[in-house]
Amino acid sequence: GAVVSQHPSWVICKSGTSVKIECRSLDFQATTMFWYRQFPKQSLMLMATSNEGSKATYEQGVEKDKFLINHASLTLSTLTVTSAHPEDSSFYICSVGAGTSSFRTDTQYFGPGTRLTVL
């Protein structure tokens, strides 16, 4: 399947600071990327869908001004958690969907995730 990387793999920050997480599609051009959040022992929660060159579509209840998503190229999407608070501590996972490649475009391939801890 498609190879997806995330950076950083883990980050600890102080309350009130902003954190940027990068998601890269390494072996194909991803027109669509997805951002998920997962709290311990809970299920995946879709936060937003980002399409290259356009504004992200946020799921209900997700604050677009707090979770800034930029999908400026076919291989890179970023999620910035602004003014992070301890309740934002979670496992953030990106995935890539539709793209121009031989990989199936009806499924999603996940990055390794970024564990965020806000003190």
Place this chain on the structure above:
Amino acid sequence: QKEVEQNSGPLSVPEGAIASLNCTYSDRVSQSFFWYRQYSGKSPELIMSIYSNGDKEDGRFTAQLNKASQYVSLLIRDSQPSDSATYLCAVNPGNTPLVFGKGTRLSVIA
């Protein structure tokens, strides 16, 4: 609302046995179905996809699909302790992100 239902488990099976994981979905127009495996603290990994009614085998894994019953299952033969993980069923209802179930936790006892 599109839903995917799974038994949360835990499902405990002895080493060497067959583990059977089940999933039902609500959207009849869904055409693509997937199983992901998620180890604790890791991200989901795609292990099987199925698109047609019937069985699809890949090594020790067999996915089964019954669109009339809106039912998908995953069988794991000769279960190993390394198969212990949460298994997520996912459905593509078309032009939207995948809809995931909450997952079934499998524990293979040595």
